[in-house]
Amino acid sequence: MKRANQHPVWRRALFKNLVIPALAVLLSLALGVVLILVVRVNPLDAYRALVKGAVGSPRALVQAALRTTPLLLISLGLTLAFRCKAWNIGAEGQFFMGALAASWLGLALDGWPAWLLLPAMVVVAWLAGAAWAVIPGFLKAKRGTNEIVTSLLTNYVAIFFVSYLVRAPMKDPEYYLPQSAPLGPAATLPFIPGTRLHIGLLLALLCVPLVYLILWKMPLGYRLRVVGTNPEAARYAGISVPSHIVIAMVLSGGLAGVAGMVEVSGVHHRLMTGISPGFGYTAIVVALLGQLNPVGVLLAAYFFASLVIGADSMQRVVGLPVALTEVIQALVVVFVLASDYLTRHWEK
Amino acid sequence: MSWDMILNSGFLIALVASGIRLAVPVLLAVLGEIFAERSGVLNLGLEGIMAIGAFAGFAVTFTLENAWLGLVAGLLAGGLFGLIMAFFSVTLRTNQVITSLSLVILGQGASAFLYRQIFGVSSRPPRVEGLTELTIPGLSQIPVLGPILFKHNVVVYLAVILVVLSWAALFRTTWGLKVRAVGEYPSAADTSGINVARIRYTCVILGAALTGLGGSVLSVAQMHMFLENMIAGRGWIAIALVIFADWRPSLALAGAVLFGVADALQFRLQALGFAAVPYEFLLMLPYVLTILVLVSRSGREAGPAALGEPYVKEMG
Numbered sequence: 100m101k102r103a104n105q106h107p108v109w110r111r112a113l114f115k116n117l118v119i120p121a122l123a124v125l126l127s128l129a130l131g132v133v134l135i136l137v138v139r140v141n142p143l144d145a146y147r148a149l150v151k152g153a154v155g156s157p158r159a160l161v162q163a164a165l166r167t168t169p170l171l172l173i174s175l176g177l178t179l180a181f182r183c184k185a186w187n188i189g190a191e192g193q194f195f196m197g198a199l200a201a202s203w204l205g206l207a208l209d210g211w212p213a214w215l216l217l218p219a220m221v222v223v224a225w226l227a228g229a230a231w232a233v234i235p236g237f238l239k240a241k242r243g244t245n246e247i248v249t250s251l252l253t254n255y256v257a258i259f260f261v262s263y264l265v266r267a268p269m270k271d272p273e274y275y276l277p278q279s280a281p282l283g284p285a286a287t288l289p290f291i292p293g294t295r296l297h298i299g300l301l302l303a304l305l306c307v308p309l310v311y312l313i314l315w316k317m318p319l320g321y322r323l324r325v326v327g328t329n330p331e332a333a334r335y336a337g338i339s340v341p342s343h344i345v346i347a348m349v350l351s352g353g354l355a356g357v358a359g360m361v362e363v364s365g366v367h368h369r370l371m372t373g374i375s376p377g378f379g380y381t382a383i384v385v386a387l388l389g390q391l392n393p394v395g396v397l398l399a400a401y402f403f404a405s406l407v408i409g410a411d412s413m414q415r416v417v418g419l420p421v422a423l424t425e426v427i428q429a430l431v432v433v434f435v436l437a438s439d440y441l442t443r444h445w446e447k
Numbered sequence: 448m449s450w451d452m453i454l455n456s457g458f459l460i461a462l463v464a465s466g467i468r469l470a471v472p473v474l475l476a477v478l479g480e481i482f483a484e485r486s487g488v489l490n491l492g493l494e495g496i497m498a499i500g501a502f503a504g505f506a507v508t509f510t511l512e513n514a515w516l517g518l519v520a521g522l523l524a525g526g527l528f529g530l531i532m533a534f535f536s537v538t539l540r541t542n543q544v545i546t547s548l549s550l551v552i553l554g555q556g557a558s559a560f561l562y563r564q565i566f567g568v569s570s571r572p573p574r575v576e577g578l579t580e581l582t583i584p585g586l587s588q589i590p591v592l593g594p595i596l597f598k599h600n601v602v603v604y605l606a607v608i609l610v611v612l613s614w615a616a617l618f619r620t621t622w623g624l625k626v627r628a629v630g631e632y633p634s635a636a637d638t639s640g641i642n643v644a645r646i647r648y649t650c651v652i653l654g655a656a657l658t659g660l661g662g663s664v665l666s667v668a669q670m671h672m673f674l675e676n677m678i679a680g681r682g683w684i685a686i687a688l689v690i691f692a693d694w695r696p697s698l699a700l701a702g703a704v705l706f707g708v709a710d711a712l713q714f715r716l717q718a719l720g721f722a723a724v725p726y727e728f729l730l731m732l733p734y735v736l737t738i739l740v741l742v743s744r745s746g747r748e749a750g751p752a753a754l755g756e757p758y759v760k761e762m763g
Contacts, residue, residue, distance in 0.1 A: 134557075138564040186544055244745035247491060247544065248687045248737075255680050255734040263727035384552065387545060420563035422675075425556025432549035433531075436541040 115442065116390045123388065123434035124402065127427045134426060135419065145417050152412025153405035159412075161295050165366060166404035169194070169358040169375075171303040173382035174400055175310045176354030178391045182314060183323040183347035184330075189235060189250030190355040191379025192257030193228040197356025198363045199261050200227030202279055202370035203269070205286030205363075213285040220286065220360050221302075228356015229349040231257060236348030240341030246348070254379065262372045269370065278371035288365035299361035304397075306354065311393045313350075323347055355379060376407070384428045388435060403428065456591070462711050464595045468669065469714075470700075470707030471606045472497065472661040476685035477692060477699040478613045479525075479657030485617060485694055486650035487630040487753040490532055492547035494682030495554020496655050497662030500525045502558035504663025505673035506565065508575045517575070517667045518602070518660060525659015528554060529652035537647045540757035551682070559675045566673075574671045578602065602664050609657070613696040626650055630751030633758040643758050658682070680734060687741045694750060702740070709733045 132142040153159055173190045180187040187193075201224040208216055235250035262277065271280040288297040314320035325333045326343040333340055362374050385403055389396030403424075410424045476493050483490045503524035508517030528550055535541045566573055578600045587597040617623040628636040629646045637643050665681070666673045684706055692698035713729035721729075 134560070138561075188548070238742055238745070242742060242745040244742050245687075245690065248683055248690075249741060251683045252680065252687070252734045252738050256731050259727040259731045263725050266727070267725060380552065383548060420560050422556050422559035422563060425552055426560055429549045429553030429556055432545065432552070433535070436535060436546055436549070437539060440539040440541060 116392050116395050119438045119442070120388050120390065120395065120399065120431075120435060123431050123438060126434045127430035130430050131423060131427050134423065138419070140417050140419055145413055145419055148413040148416035149406075149409035151409075152416075153409030159405075159408055163401065163405040163408045164296055164300055166408060167401045168297075168300045168303045168365070169362050169378045170382050170385055170404055171397060171400040172306060172358035172361065173351075173355045173378055174385035174389065174396050175303075175306050175393060176351035177382055177386040178310060178389070178393060178396055179313065179320075179323060179354075180347040180351035181386055182320075182327050182391055183343055184327040185236065185239070185344045185347035185351070186247045187232060187235070187250050187348055187351045188247055188383060189232060189253045189379070190351065190382055191375060191377065192250075192254035193231045193352040193355035194359040194362075194375055194379050195254075195257045195261050196231040196359065197224035197228040198359030198370060198374055199264065200224050200356070201360035202282060202363045205282045206269075206280060209283045209286070211285060213289070216285050217288065217364070220364060221357055224356040224360030225353040226356070228359065229353035232348040232352020232355070233345065236345040236352075239348075240345045246344070250348075258372065261370065265371055271369070276371070279369045281369045282364060286364060287368050288361065297361075297365035299365040302357070302361065307393045307397050314393075319346070355382075381407075381428065384432055388431055390435075458715070460591060460594050462715055463708060464598065465715070466708030466711040467595065467704055468599060468603060468707070469710045470703040471602055472665040472669070473681050473685050473688065473706055474606050474699060474703035475609065475661030475664065476658040476682060477688045477703055478609060478696055479654035479661070480685060480689045481613065481617070481654070481692070481694055481696060481699060482626070482650040482657070483529075483654035484689060484754055485630045485751055486626050486647045487633060487751055487756065487758070488532070488536055488647055488651050489543045489755040490529075490536075490547045490550075490651060490654060491544060491686060492528065492532060492550025492554065492655075492682075493658050493685050494678055494680070495551035496525050496528045496658040497554070497665070497678045497682045498558045499528060499554040500659030500662025501666035501677060502562055502662075502673055503659070505575060505666040506561070508577075508667045509566075509573060512576070514576065514578050514667050518663050521663020521667070522656045522660045525662065526652050526656035528659065529655025530648075532655060533648045533651040536651070536757065537644050540759065543755050543757070555675075555678075558673075562673055562675070572672045572674065575667060577671045578668045600668055602668050606664075607700070610696045610700050617696065627751070629758075630753055633753050633756075637758075637760060643760075647758075658685075661685075684733065684737045687737045690750070691740050691744050693744075705740070706733055706737065709736045 135142040135145050153163060173194060177187060177190060201220040204220050204223045205216065231253060234253055235246040238244035238249055239246035265279050266277040269279040271278055288299050290296060291298055291301065314324065322338045323343055323346070325336065325338055326340050330340050358378065363370055367374050381403055385399045386396055389399035406424050406427065407421065410421045413419050414421050476497060480490060480493060500521035504517040504521035507520035508514050532547060532550060535546045536543045580598060580600050583597040587593045617626060625636065625641045626646055629641060629643050633643045662678065665677065670677060688699060688702040688706065691702045710733050713732045716729050717726050
């Protein structure tokens with residue numbers, strides 16, 4: 100205890116990054132009880148089913164890890180963007196553009212060896228996601244257009260575009276459903292040996308230290324953070340605010356695009372509109388709950404992934420709609436915000 | 448399928464008429480957001496507030512079989528969300544962007560959760576009667592203008608009245624002057640004796656109530672049902688239209704009708720089986736148009752000076 104007092108900065112960081120998010124989660128789950136009671140279900144049964152469904156079997160753990168992967172990739176990107184106060188909420192569309200580019204390349208270059216094809220798919224997915232994010236980023240930088248609204252609106256355009264492609268030009272003629280032809284074996288991500296987990300998970304985990312290094316060990320990350328915390332100071336220091344906003348959008352869009360590649364190549368093995376249950380939106384909450392800290396984001400991504408996996412089985416067991424998890428997500432953000440207020444007051 | 452099916456007076460009249468009808472939910476949200484932003488609070492939660500308004504409106508209309516009570520429920524549900532937003536952004540002074548984004552998730556999640564729990568999931572969702580059309584005698588007989596302007600259900604006329612009332616409230620009353628002062632220069636307003644927090648609470652709650660009403664108009668009076676994702680970006684389009692409208696109710700009307708016509712165009716072209724353009728591109732139309740409109744306005748936009756900034760009272 101005495102040691103902690105001697106390290107107030109360290110203790111405050113622990114408090115801000117771990118204690119507050121944990122409390123926010125607990126409070127949200129507690130408030131969820133109220134909602135569950137309102138619809139006349141025993142909350143104890145509900146949460147038991149939730150926890151059992153989330154961590155109660157090897158299958159559940161695998162599913163949660165698979166679901167963590169795209170969430171982690173996207174929210175790490177958003178961590179970079181939000182640190183720069185570039186409010187990219189178009190990750191859902193960037194994810195779809197990445198998935199589209201990767202599946203297009205995977206189908207077009209069918210027959211290439213996997214060691215060449217898979218990295219190429221990652222690269223085009225990154226480029227497609229980044230290019231899609233450049234639109235709102237560039238408009239913000241050049242014309243001051245509100246990037247929150249434009250990035251969100253581009254989501255709809257991207258999803259309609261993909262749904263057109265899988266209905267007509269890219270449609271698998273063998274099937275009735277609107278989906279592309281299946282990717283060849285060389286275009287699908289291999290499993291981590293001995294598991295049912297594709298190597299996209301490793302890629303996502305690798306990005307955790309990478310984003311940490313960018314943000315705190317590289318000049319670029321320093322500049323992004325300065326632009327985010329004090330654009331005025333950035334300007335005095337000769338850091339271009341507009342170009343860093345574009346860079347932040349590109350980095351986050353690129354990672355969202357890679358997440359799209361990982362989902363089609365690792366999980367669905369074809370392009371269709373059902374590849375995302377709103378990853379791009381959940382990732383916003385993940386980034387915020389993780390306090391824009393890569394390790395925190397990793398924990399938050401795993402938490403929300405398990406929450407959804409658990410909610411699926413809760414729906415089967417006690418008949419509570421999965422949408423409950425969205426309510427809990429929103430409450431988590433609200434409680435994190437409220438606790439920021441409390442810590443501000445404690446410090447005074 | 449050819450162009451003359453589209454370029455004829457019958458189609459165009461029907462297009463503009465339904466454009467006006469489809470403009471109403473968005474218009475109400477734009478008006479609401481103008482109040483919030485004029486007082487200096489950026490509420491990006493419209494998408495979620497419209498969703499909860501749409502659900503509350505539908506649920507009450509279905510249960511009590513009275514569409515008017517449904518609209519009131521939408522208003523109240525929106526107002527409740529406004530209260531949450533005001534408490535966090537004004538009292539706790541939290542980041543307005545993040546707070547209101549969480550309202551989007553909360554509204555969408557809560558409405559989907561409650562709807563599924565109460566009405567279940569079915570391929571034939573339950574429907575409500577809605578409101579009857581109010582054809583204005585005499586005026587509706589005027590060629591062209593009659594069917595465009597005077598053959599609508601009551602909420603269309605109510606929305607137009609609300610535009611006038613909002614304009615008058617903001618620009619012709621002392622209260623409106625106070626609202627604008629708080630949004631421009633809260634510390635000066637505070638010094639001159641205006642209660643900044645009270646003004647902001649009022650504007651945020653009023654704004655969210657109008658937004659919730661907009662949502663309930665969509666479910667009760669237009670679609671006659673509730674669907675998850677039925678708001679389909681209208682809340683975001685409304686935020687863009689506030690900028691387009693230069694924070695003025697009169698221009699909000701123009702912007703909303705522009706959006707409504709774009710929306711009606713894609714509906715009607717799809718209904719006609721217009722095959723020259725794939726229907727997904729028609730569906731993109733309102734979103735692309737909104738982005739273009741936003742881009743054309745930016746650079747010149749001059750919102751309230753204190754927009755998005757929590758006000759911290761100076762302690763003497």
